Each structure stands twice: as C-alpha cells, then as structure tokens.
Amino acid sequence: MKPSFIYLASQSPRRAELLAQLGVSHRLLLADADEDAESLEAIQGRESPTAYVQRVTKLKLEAAAQRAKRRGLLDAPIVCADTTVALGRTIYGKPESPADAARMLMDLSGKTHRVLTAVGVTHVAGKKRINDFALSESRVTFASLSQADIAAYIATGEPFGKAGGYGVQGQAAAFIAKISGSYSGIMGLPLHEMAALLKAAQFL
Secondary structure (H helix, E strand, C coil), X not given: CCCCCEEXXXXXXXXXXXXXXXXXXXXECCCCCCCCHHHHHCCCCCCCHHHHHHHHHHHHHHHHHHHHHHHCCCCCCEEEEEXXXXXXXXXXXCCCCHHHHHHHHHHXXXXXXXXXXXXXXXXXXXXXXXXXXXXXEEEEEECCCCHHHHHHHHHCCCCCCCHHHCCCCCXXXXXXXXXXXXXXXXXXXXXXXXXXXXXXCCCX
16 A cells, blocks of 8 residues: 655755645654764765765665664655755855854855755665665855855854755845756755655655
C-alpha cells in the first residue's frame, strides 16, 4: 500500500513550506539529541562546492534512514537536502556570528554566486532500499552593498541558519539584482527535482 506521507529529515521551515506547495504531506524526522548532526556539514579538505553538497546530502540521508530504522517507524520515503552558497570554489555555510555574516555578505556584494542544493530520497522497493539524488544549481547576482545595508540586514537576525548568510525569501530579496535557475532550489528544496525523485519512488 502506498504511504500517504513522506518523512522530511530537516529542521528548515522553508523546506516544509515547499513540500506543502507540492501538496505533499510530511512528518519531521529530526536528529536525536545524541546525534552530532552538525558534524555532517564539516568541509573536508579542498573538495569542490558540488562534491561537498552532494556528500553532505548522502550522509544526511544515510543518517535519517538509520534513525527511522532505529525508531521502528512506518515505512515511507525519506527526504533530505543540503544547500550551499559558492563563490568560485569557496564554500559559504551558515554564519557563526554577526562578523562572519558580514564577511560573507561583503564577499557576495556586487558579484554573481552559485547556490547549490542537493536533494536525496530513500525508499524501500520490495526488500531493497533505493537512494536517489538530484542537484540544482542556480546563480544569484547581488547588487553592491554598503556596510550600512549589511549591518541593517544582520540586525534582523535573518542571516543566521542560512547558507551564505541570507535568505532569498526574506529581506535580502532587496539585494538581489538577478536570479538564474530555481527559486525553490535557492530557498532550499528544488521542487522540479523533488517531484521527479518522488515520482521515481512511486509516491507522486
């Protein structure tokens, strides 16, 4: 019998909103208190932004599948994703402080950067677990930002918890001169790729 919901292994309210936009019912599958989820996002060596975001998504999906098994949950597809901002080969994760956010935003000011979101779906077909992945790459051009622009934005609290120190759906939209690619991918869950993966898992 086809499940009526999926598991979302993400704390991001934006990803939850985007799944709702697709009409997909979901339940959260968040890490246990003793899981070191943050360590999965550590950069290894000189890996490229593309390799990084794909590797982290694979690790997140594996951890989520083990979590579901450990908890004895009902079988349903599990979705996870990871988003990173890249300027050349430099990876911009979530800022650790206001100064870190200011550094990121100043680096991005007046330039075009990439937003990479990898998404993974794991499901069981017969007795076999199948993992499928997709990658969305978009480009975002920032206008030139003044230090006052950056300070005012940081004061809103929006930069924290977001790759690159900004959210496209928030007040940072005023900084964006041009977007090429997937708006939902920049938000954190590319809906075109997500729908294709769920169709492959015979959920949609």
